[in-house]
Amino acid sequence: MSENKQISKQVRTYQPTYQLESRKRFNIEDVEKTLQNIVNSELEEVEYSDKTAADLCISLTENIRTAIKEENYDRYRIIVAVSIGQRRQQSVHVFHSFLWDHERDGYASYNFENCHIFANVVVYGIYFD
Template structure:
């Protein structure tokens, strides 16, 4: 006795090639989100090299979730968080990749207190 499996229909979707987003990436809104979240989460924090990796991950997830709530359709949201101990040094952070200046956007925020510094960048990369 053999049992036959029901035929599964596989849906294939054709690309839509929508060249303009319905809701474009708004840099001012994302900068306000960054300021609100980073200031509230890092306000009372002192630098600890054991706690910083988890802090970076949770901060990036919180920011990514808040930006995704803005419903930027067809945008990939990329969040980069760098936290370091504040000593008498300077830091330069560079990010480079292919960019469509008409549709893609980014927002950044720098935070400092007497113990640490943080650099947070959110990229909104449009997917057509």
């Protein structure tokens, strides 16, 4: 009797679980507010010095990158570029060039000036598959 019974196996098929979009998109307004808060608090009373400008750029870059990464933009590579210079009667042009996906990538920038220095800070959120 048991030989006549056919054993039927159910085959399970699974749908792909990968995700094509980020759970939290790069929000330019939030990043600009974060930039303003950090840059204003760290550079408010700073005077320009050739010896400390490079270290100041590095520490400012690390602080900004950590604050942006704490906002949990998944699937985004965060790139921070900081330029600090002595304020005189000159003009400065900063240019960055990337291959860009207009639907997913974004950037936020902030310019700071006091009577001694200027600072240009740009944060790029590049979508990373």
